[in-house]
Amino acid sequence: MATLTPETLTTKNDLFEEQTPRVVSRSVTRGDKIFRSVCAAAAMVSLFIIGGTAIFLGVKSVPALQETGFKNFFTTSVWNPTVGEYGVLGLLIGTIVIASVALAVAVPLALGLALFINEYAPSRLRRFLTSSVDLLAAMPSIIFGMWGLFALQAPLSGVAAWFSLHLSAIPFFRLSEADAPLIRSSFITGAVVALMIVPIITSVSRDVMAQCPRSQCEAALGLGGSRWGMIKQVLLPFGRAGITGAVLLGFGRALGETIAVALLISFIVQANPLILEQGGGSIASLIAIKFPEAQEVEISALIAAGLALFAMTLVVNLGARAIVRRTQMAA
Amino acid sequence: MTTMYPSSAGAVTAGADATGSVPATSQPTPPPFTWQGELHGEDSTEQVALARAAPSASTSARLDATDVTCWFGKRKVLERCTLSMEPGQVTALIGPSGCGKSTFLRALNRMHELVPSAAIAGQIALDGVDIYSEAMSPTEVRSRIGMVFQKPNPFPSMSIADNVLAGLALSGISHPDPDALVEQCLSRAGLWAEVADRLNEGGMSLSGGQQQRLCIARALAVCPDVLLMDEPCSALDPISTRVIERTIRELCEEITIVIVTHNMQQAQRVSDNCAFFLVESLREPGRIVEAGPTKQIFSNPSDPRTYDYVTGQFG
């Protein structure tokens, strides 16, 4: 049994020269190298897909853009394959209109739902609600479209009638003529799309608000505040950035929604700012509707439109994700 | 308050034969030390010899740390620690929390470098061979220097038997007689009697103390030369703690053990040598203030700081 005498110990007075860290070889085994390469290759697939989409769609859209002129494509509202005229301005506007209506309906609903699940619901109800929201997210968009088409047109047109009657001060809610049909409009389409984007806004907002430190919330209540006061003063400011991100995510989803729009709206190429009236369209529904019968150059034009949609949704989504990730890291 | 410590470093209980089957030693030996408490229902005569598993049998080895300094990024957490951990003995690393004991322990089996910003200087030699040299890969080092962690973590996706054999499976080694190895390792860890009839159940169905003994058995299955233990009993109840301390005393004859502990009484019960770590003030790195035989550290330390710590003035 060796003894360690004080002489063999290093004490504080024994510092000679400064030590420098060793270079430690992380000798990675061959198995590890292969493993890392395989995983990296899988990760690269996603890069290829996104890059490929931009490149291939760009290339394929050239013929149509040449035929109709690049500027015309984005500044006119026309779709005439026989003459070779394509212009998606009206549809770009329509896409944003429908998505905006969807947001206007969805955001209060989704935020209310998020607050309800987090703050108001009894705990048994909470699990049921979370599952319901998840199920709503999983429902195919065509089911929403069918249900909206057959079940919601009548009541929502009743609501639209009220809007046009009482809120005609606001330009959107006017009608071009007194008995213009109020079905198959941007309003109704937007309302149905709203239900489709509620789940994603709700779950992201919920996650963000759940990260608020309980001590702050309890402090607000302890100062004599009501629950709404606590929410207004503590929870919402805390979650503001995350909720904004969630809303942007929903907006991005609404921009790209295809089938529900294709089924519900009465398709026209021009922009229709009178949202209560029949008639409207979005880029995605344009592609879905025109594709089955399209010939070469028209297909190229559709691809160009798709590229424009891709760019739009990309910008919105990346902005949204950046905001959400930032709040997640900060929390 | 004197406890008797085992006499000099024991010989390895060999006893394998060429076929790898397991003979038991025939004569029962009395327990090698005196407990301060009572053990009930423990079979203290159970000692099983070690079968030789590929690639090499476990023989206790000597670990020498020389001028070991550790950094996390720019922050130096350990300064010039020199310690010899004798073969066949239990060395305890004691000291208040935050002094770098766990960092030192993790440097001993190259777990320290898993943290991206970690850096190390100095030399750590296993039987004279520098474990940080180019010649040694981390996986090789870790299969010769095993580790048991503070929180018991048996693999949930494996049964008890598979957990014990996990070390072999994870190194891609196969054993000619896995069932015997399982029995052996569980016996050495003091768990065999309790789980012999449910080897195929999941590892998570055991209690905390049993899980930790399972982790010990798992670490033993790869036949390491040194076993590092990072506060293995701190998450356990007193009965499990006693069982594990007994296991440690039994194991140390064949394996060198280095244990980090906050519990001074445990250090006294279990270890042959002690090293006392201390941080002088907030931004200082940890250092070894004194090291020596446990008896001496606790009854007659040379450094006044050691005296203050072992008499409970701080810590």
Add this chain to the structure above:
Amino acid sequence: MTILTERLADGVTGNGETRNGDSRTTATEATDSSASSAPSGAGEAVVEQLRFRPRVLVSRDRKELMLSLASGLTGSAGMCLVFDWSHPLTYAIWALLIFLTASYLLARDSQSPVVAADRLVTTLVWTSGGIAVSALVWMLVYVAVQGFKGLRLEFLSSDLSKVGPLDDGGGALHAIIGTLQQMMIASVISIPIAILTAVYLHEIKGRLSGLVRFVIDAMSGLPSIVAGLFIYTIWVLRGNGPSGLAAGLALAILMIPTVTRTAEEMLKTIDDGLRESALALGAPQWRSVLQVVLPTARSGLITASILGVARAVGETAPVLLTAFGSSSVNLNPFVGPQSDLPLFIYQLLRQPNANQIARAWTGALVLVLLVLVLFVLARVIGEHGARVRGGSR
């Protein structure tokens, strides 16, 4: 716990009464705010101002509630009669609006604006919950009712090749086969890629992790129709023609980001101690991932995959552009146009014909049932796995 913190805890977790008179549930509740623990020296004045609001409904609150409810119901009925609206939804919306206004005004006059605002918000919040759940239930019930009529064995065993729009009979067999085949192709392609990507992001933490996360985020926002266009341009146009395989590829693009993100979350829940234990036993990293981490996360990964499949199964647009749809069974997913359930429904809906629409409803019912089964499966597996893993936390 002190009495104050207990009351606060109650207030935070919600304590209200439900009224069942119509489809909306209202919880009127007031939070406890006793000022008895105000810091000493705050003075009597503080205690004076802060009201002690009781938790149970007093008769005044009950009266106000009844009054608001009554005014809502009758006012809306009146409006519906005057304006000649007949749909229950219009009536319900108006009743709600009037109820809210009345309740707010009454509370504001009898107590304080703060309480009134709180009550208003509470009602609104409960209403949102109610709307979301009723929408879901309404949708499911509607589909079930409409689609059930046509749900016969024949529907599941024949296709549309021999029936025209005006005939009876026919079924969705070709669509069901198409859905199953395309689901399988998409899963086989996307799930390994997604899980390996999640491993790259969380276990290996490679240098390109930031870029890959960025790209995964971009992909998750990709409109499904653009994914369809992409596969159309690089596969279908290049002489391969429409096929189930092309549809599978497009659906795989949609599945990868969902599965990757969920899988990464699952990997994050695995205790680091497990990884360290595996490494401490002398394992190289690839073994520790493949033999310890992934098996432990198995149920979570399966859940992630099933959720990805559930999402892909319902997509119409990408399949429209890549498989084109057909009316007869095509058992070969690699050659020739194929249909699947959403496409089947969509193409039938575009024909304004009662028979076709009835078929579409039945197809919708089958689709909803499929999604429900997948959803429940994912939940069951996820919970079973959480229970098994529970001890390792």
